[in-house]
Ligand SMILES: Nc1nc2c(ncn2[C@@H]2O[C@H](COP(=O)(O)OP(=O)(O)O)[C@@H](O)[C@H]2O)c(=O)[nH]1
């Protein structure tokens with residue numbers, strides 16, 4: 398007898414649009430990709446999310462806005478075993494130990510892809526819960542698979558639609574402007590002497606690549622820039638000695654196609670195509686295929702304080718990332734890579750604990766404007782996109798100080814490596830990108846505050862802002 402026969406007529410209607418019952422009984426998996434520009438807070442986000450999920454049964458008050466917790470339907474949350482055949486495992490335990498140590502510190506920088514899985518056992522609500530109760534213990538399981546990978550790699554996607562000549566032109570135009578011109582000087586000098594018709598002597602391409610990659614790393618690490626391509630040049634990892642990477646943009650004449658055989662231009666163009674075909678395409682086919690939910694973390698405050706060039710650059714990077722999530726004919730993931738549909742994307746402004754409570758709405762509003770969400774064509778063929786401000790780990794407290802006779806809200810925290818508490822005041826966070834004349838001096842030294850006291854065992858959780866809300870938006874529909 399089928400389930401519907403047993404439960405009576407009319408249930409088909411009740412169930413349409415709800416998660417599949419057989420899926421609930423057998424358990425289903427939802428994959429969440431966590432990306433964001435470098436230092437946006439991905440590692441800390443995943444670590445805190447996992448810790449708070451594992452702690453949620455003991456400490457439900459930390460995650461009330463995740464409805465399965467808030468409604469008391471969570472039965473258990475456990476780390477799943479990690480088969481050796483998979484991606485490297487996300488180092489959750491090591492990260493928590495770092496943050497819980499004395500003195501407390503933040504996890505080390507990550508440069509490669511990793512994953513972690515959590516089994517969430519819960520009582521489904523409504524008709525589904527009733528049905529499941531009829532045929533078993535009434536408990537469903539959702540496996541949440543979280544994948545962490547360097548956000549830089551996301552900026553490789555747009556390359557797939559560009560030729561070497563298109564990419565070279567756009568990249569050099571950008572490299573010759575403002576702050577970048579200074580950082581890229583050695584590289585630009587080298588390519589001025591080594592045009593595309595230079596005979597390929599085996600060394601010049603590698604040298605050009607090294608100078609170009611040095612420029613990209615300096616732009617990221619010393620100046621906070623984010624629109625940096627190709628992404629694997631920044632953290633090549635296992636590809637460090639792979640000659641496919643030994644290319645860089647060149648000044649190309651109009652009509653440049655493949656370049657003349659035996660020239661530097663031809664070699665560069667060939668490697669550019671090989672990079673797309675052998676590195677970018679397999680990566681996305683393999684890993685993006687199963688992501689249906691995506692969170693893109695952005696350090697909005699850091700970008701804002703770093704000044705106009707960094708802010709504009711962050712916007713450019715967000716634009717390129719958004720392009721990858723647009724659907725319809727032009728979508729790269731769908732059209733070129735034939736990967737599954739991404740159903741939900743959340744853009745989140747991280748480290749909201751760096752500003753007082755009253756400013757946090759502005760942080761989200763500013764990101765909303767950067768993402769140009771109001772203007773996005775939100776048809777059913779696009780991913781569902783939203784914006785939030787969050788702090789994975791609240792590392793500050795609120796206070797007020799008097800400035801020029803006015804009481805203003807500030808945050809205070811204990812900078813890593815110091816014994817004293819410091820106040821941090823950023824002024825008003827604008828809800829819209831500042832006008833050109835309104836930019837002040839770039840400020841790159843945002844204090845790094847120690848994380849709060851954390852228990853390594855998943856009992857008490859970690860104080861956060863909006864992690865529960867973010868998770869409910871991203872996967873809440875699978876936990877109804
Ligand atoms: N105060 C505060 N700092 C954070 C938070 N999340 C990240 N950070 C800081 O940002 C740094 C970079 O975070 P991380 O997760 O390693 O960035 P990733 O490169 O995107 O993985 C950390 O070392 C912390 O100093 C947060 O929620 N609050």
Ligand SMILES: [Mg+2]
Nearest residue numbers: 439440506507
């Ligand atoms: Mg990381």
